[in-house]
Amino acid sequence: MNDDTQPAAVRARGIVKSFGAGDTQVTVLKGIDLDIHLGELLLLVGESGGGKTTLLSAIAGILDIDDGDIDVLGVPLSALPPGKRTRFRGQTMGFIYQQFNLLPALTAAENVAVPLFIQKIGRPEALRRARAMLDRVGLGDRVDFLPRNLSGGQQQRVAIARALVNEPRLLICDEPTTALDGPNGQKIMELLREVGRSPDRCVIVVTHDSRIFHFGDRMANLTDGRITNIERIQQEGTV
């Protein structure tokens, strides 16, 4: 397991984010301070509307913040111009979504290869790496399947393979098990924990699913736009 002595992969200070304007303005993040370390799987939990997804989006650099600073892997993300931020995200981050967001017209292998296509890696090489990654997540025999011909669990594994194929150092997961049944959710989390234990990577998981809490190293509770507490999770899987 990892501890706070590990270098911070993500360092967030005083993050403020509001939506709307005037009387209808809602401040979703109210001064968040958070460090996430390499070799760590951090669970981000809290009630709905508490700001988890907003924080996740801010850390990923896909949502502009109103105030504060976010450093990712030593790079001041909030200071980067949009183009550079997009490139940085493509090179260092992987994403796993609740709704998978696979492209329905592409096969499993092609979906997994998309981040490599974005990085301008040639199609044969990208597909070769995509097939290898699918093999790693146990879908070596489904490389040419379209998403509609895969089960929910298999689709999420394709999404994980897609998130991992360009070997990102920061893996961002939004409710990765919500659409899955218990056993499939456990398998997915085992995969993510394996990634999170790698010393030069870290994983952030937003979740409501208490069945997977024991896969995390730490758990941050976000309520009403503030982190109310951060707890270390015991080896046995109890909080």
Next chain:
Amino acid sequence: MNYVALKMLFGDRAKYLMLLCGLTFAVMLIVQQGAIFWGLMMWSQASISNLNVPIWITDPGIAQVDEVKPLADTAVDRVRSVDGVEWAVPLYKGLLRARLANGEYHQITLTGLESATLIGRPAEVLEGRFEDILQPDAVVIDQWAMERMGGPTVITVGTIFELNDKLARVVAIAKTQKSFTNIPVVYTTYERAVRYVPRERRTLSYVLAKAKDDVPAADVIQRIRTQTGLGAFTEEDFGWKTILWVLKNTGIGINFGTTILLGFIVGMAIAGQTFYLFTVENLRQFGALKAMGASTCTLARMILLQAFTVGLTGYGVGIGLATVFGYLTASGGGLPFVETWQLLLLVLVALLVICTFSALISIIKLARLEPAIVFR
């Protein structure tokens, strides 16, 4: 990412086919109406193109070829005397009534060519010999005359009919381009033509001329205008003058223009709306691509590739269908249908505008898209 863009496009077969149908329809409508319009314009100046001579000398106030303003008989010699003119011959052109043996009357356009050279004669003869026009009372009719005056059972080579109570004997049938009014054309010699028509003080309709090979036609035309006070035009300019007169004085331009514009608008509406829907339905996917590091520029290129792929496919199919339509309907000369490279280029430009417009709506949507949508 081009590969991904094309797979996304072809993957949604229903939307792709709808887009393709919309663009094909627009292209087909524009090409079909444009080709018919241009065919009609060609017909409107058929009296000029059928004679195929380089320079036309006319009354200075001439408006169009079918509105003959007769010249003095001396005009031919005056034109011949202009420096740089290789030859100049008279032409008679006028309306007359023909009376057939069965008692039917038909209005015809009588064209009188100079007998020594027969300059202005049609290039192709379908039946008989054009040179036989030099025989007594001989006339040559065009194939449309034969069709309009009752067909080959009523009028053919050897048929005799009357022009202003004078005998006319058909010695040949010439192939010509149909005219806008489709009035039968009867050719004869200039000298005989002026005998057929009622006596008038002036009978010379036009002077046809050619510049010497080493003198630019434009220079000769200018000299003719200056030295004779007559109007002078190249064949092309006189054709355009006639076309512009038709456009200005009939509703044909507005009529066809409206249909073409309609095709353009319908194409743009269908393509724009379908393409926009296609983008909106894939917003999460595009958002995911953005989150994974695809720049707005990359997404814009993908959208443009999709738009132009379906657009150019629709262009090919639309032109193919319009051409088949033209071949089926115009092969007998019943419908004017002239597909020129300029028309096809114009339609391509219109299509590119439609595709760019459609793509732009989607690109604007994607540019404003926050990739955070994927987490919602």
